[in-house]
Amino acid sequence: MISLPRxxxxxxxxxxxxxxxxxxxxxxxxxxxxxxxxxxxxxGGNKTRKLEYVLAEVLANGARTLITVGAAQxxxxxxxxxxxxxxxxxxxxxxxxxxxxxTGGNLLLDELFGAEIxxxxxxxxxVVLRNTFNxxxxxxxxxxxxxxxASTPTGTLGYVTAWDELMQQxxxxxxxxxASSSGGTQAGLSLGAKISGSSTQxxxxxxxxxxxxxxxxxxxxxxxxxxxxxxxxxxxxxxVLVNDAYLGAGYGKMGAAEKEAIHLFAKTEGLLLDxxxxxxxxxxxxxxxxxxxFRAQDTVLFWHTGGTPALFASEYEDQFV
Ligand SMILES: *Cc1c(COP(=O)(O)O)cnc(C)c1O
Numbered sequence: 001m002i003s004l005p006r007x008x009x010x011x012x013x014x015x016x017x018x019x020x021x022x023x024x025x026x027x028x029x030x031x032x033x034x035x036x037x038x039x040x041x042x043x044g045g046n047k048t049r050k051l052e053y054v055l056a057e058v059l060a061n062g063a064r065t066l067i068t069v070g071a072a073q074x075x076x077x078x079x080x081x082x083x084x085x086x087x088x089x090x091x092x093x094x095x096x097x098x099x100x101x102x103t104g105g106n107l108l109l110d111e112l113f114g115a116e117i118x119x120x121x122x123x124x125x126x127v128v129l130r131n132t133f134n135x136x137x138x139x140x141x142x143x144x145x146x147x148x149x150a151s152t153p154t155g156t157l158g159y160v161t162a163w164d165e166l167m168q169q170x171x172x173x174x175x176x177x178x179a180s181s182s183g184g185t186q187a188g189l190s191l192g193a194k195i196s197g198s199s200t201q202x203x204x205x206x207x208x209x210x211x212x213x214x215x216x217x218x219x220x221x222x223x224x225x226x227x228x229x230x231x232x233x234x235x236x237x238x239x240v241l242v243n244d245a246y247l248g249a250g251y252g253k254m255g256a257a258e259k260e261a262i263h264l265f266a267k268t269e270g271l272l273l274d275x276x277x278x279x280x281x282x283x284x285x286x287x288x289x290x291x292x293x294f295r296a297q298d299t300v301l302f303w304h305t306g307g308t309p310a311l312f313a314s315e316y317e318d319q320f321v
Contacts, residue, residue: 069129
């Protein structure tokens with residue numbers, strides 16, 4: 001149990017549900033889903049858990065403005081904007097993309113929450129982020145920088161806690177399959193599993209990074225989080241399980257595999273996935289099942305990380321009919 005500062009606003013614990021129809025149609029192992037699309041905070045998602053620990057840091061610092069960064073349809077930015085509104089903070093989002101090109105979905109929500117949006121390109125994003133922070137500082141806004149995906153050692157604690165929650169629910173799958181991008185989610189789950197000596201394997205489906213890079217990011221985050229918890233458990237990059245076979249046409253590009261996964265989850269289980277993260281991770285999971293990667297007697301838990309508002313972004317919504 002983690003005793004580090006945390007502000008509680010997530011709706012927890014999230015349910016674990018069986019997916020019997022999906023399992024039958026795939027002729028696969030027993031399938032479960034952990035519903036972190038139901039964490040609350042403006043349609044939920046995995047960033048909510050991380051932000052509980054990050055917000056404690058923000059308030060302890062006396063900050064008054066949250067600044068963060070992401071793609072135009074960033075779920076992390078939407079959840080951060082909602083959080084800022086809820087705690088009376090200002091919010092500035094540095095988004096990569098073209099204003100007016102991709103509308104709706106998370107972007108509509110960012111605007112409803114009153115976030116100020118600074119547009120940039122992917123290449124210039126880090127520089128613009130730094131400049132935006134400096135300007136806010138000079139303007140006396142007391143900014144706090146929440147890095148990409150809230151994947152800091154502090155944010156990672158949210159998923160060490162999530163691992164504990166799963167154990168308390170009495171669920172011990174052979175495998176956890178989860179979408180992995182900035183790494184904090186998988187780092188927290190992998191660290192939690194290792195601390196508790198569990199035999200559950202945490203497999204990240206990479207969304208946008210080569211496996212070698214993502215494994216190192218995850219191991220570093222997990223080890224810094226362990227430091228923060230004052231425990232000796234360490235993860236090596238080699239122990240972190242990442243599959244990068246499903247990068248498709250790149251970040252945010254929904255292909256046939258993602259579309260099939262979204263349709264399959266919707267039609268067999270009434271569950272919504274998203275075009276960028278969970279659609280890709282589920283496509284990977286489905287492909288692994290079809291290729292006999294799991295044993296018939298295994299229990300595989302798909303960790304749903306949210307993202308569903310992106311279904312309604314102009315870029316994707318037309319592609320489902
Ligand atoms: C951010 C995000 C992820 C990736 O989580 P990381 O902790 O950044 O690896 C997965 N799914 C959704 C829906 C997300 O928004």
